[in-house]
Amino acid sequence: GNSVTQMEGPVTLSEEAFLTINCTYTATGYPSLFWYVQYPGEGLQLLLKATKADDKGSNKGFEATYRKETTSFHLEKGSVQVSDSAVYFCALRSGGTSYGKLTFGQGTILTVHP
Amino acid sequence: EAQVTQNPRYLITVTGKKLTVTCSQNMNHEYMSWYRQDPGLGLRQIYYSMNVEVTDKGDVPEGYKVSRKEKRNFPLILESPSPNQTSLYFCASSLPPGLAESGDYEQYFGPGTRLTVT
Numbered sequence: 001g002n003s004v005t006q007m008e009g010p011v012t013l014s015e016e017a018f019l020t021i022n023c024t025y026t027a028t029g030y031p032s033l034f035w036y037v038q039y040p041g042e043g044l045q046l047l048l049k050a051t052k053a054d055d056k057g058s059n060k061g062f063e064a065t066y067r068k069e070t071t072s073f074h075l076e077k078g079s080v081q082v083s084d085s086a087v088y089f090c091a092l093r094s095g096g097t098s099y100g101k102l103t104f105g106q107g108t109i110l111t112v113h114p
Numbered sequence: 115e116a117q118v119t120q121n122p123r124y125l126i127t128v129t130g131k132k133l134t135v136t137c138s139q140n141m142n143h144e145y146m147s148w149y150r151q152d153p154g155l156g157l158r159q160i161y162y163s164m165n166v167e168v169t170d171k172g173d174v175p176e177g178y179k180v181s182r183k184e185k186r187n188f189p190l191i192l193e194s195p196s197p198n199q200t201s202l203y204f205c206a207s208s209l210p211p212g213l214a215e216s217g218d219y220e221q222y223f224g225p226g227t228r229l230t231v232t
Binding site for chain 2: 006041045049102104106
């Protein structure tokens with residue numbers, strides 16, 4: 001079955017530091033890949049997505065590139081802010097009978113200090 | 115405002131006392147889903163619905179029921195809650211598969227319901 005593995009957290013950074021959160025996946029076919037963000041006390045929001053190999057998703061300074069050869073979708077940001085503190089989830093969606101279902105990684109807690 | 119609402123947001127109950135968590139969306143989405151979030155496990159799908167009167171099991175359906183009598187509502191029912199169902203629950207909805215195939219896909223999540231079963 002499908003699975004998503006994220007780097008172990010929590011991750012603690014100083015403001016303006018570079019961020020990488022690793023994400024690798026196992027799936028049949030050609031899944032779509034997503035990063036969701038969950039701010040404290042809130043639901044999940046879509047941060048960015050990529051639907052085919054070599055696509056780059058980007059939003060709010062965050063980027064991730066769909067790498068089929070390494071089955072990865074690592075999240076990066078060049079300069080984090082305190083307001084980026086949240087939980088980040090990597091997820092994939094594949095078709096077939098499980099159409100629409102998202103398979104999530106375990107989440108990575110990011111804390112950014114001033 | 116496009117949104118998914120859930121009620122209640124917080125609930126503490128006792129083992130065996132039936133409860134329902136409501137979910138409603140105002141975006142006319144066909145697809146709706148329930149997830150539970152547990153530390154170290156991410157979100158796992160409980161049930162989903164492709165349309166009115168069409169529901170199916172996700173990865174962790176045991177101990178839960180759902181119904182989809184109207185497009186906008188998708189309640190989650192725990193007939194006899196147990197402590198292992200203590201969790202954070204999220205409802206989500208999205209565009210129908212026809213549009214999703216074009217890549218225009220996003221699941222919209224509700225704010226979550228924190229359930230504690232003692």
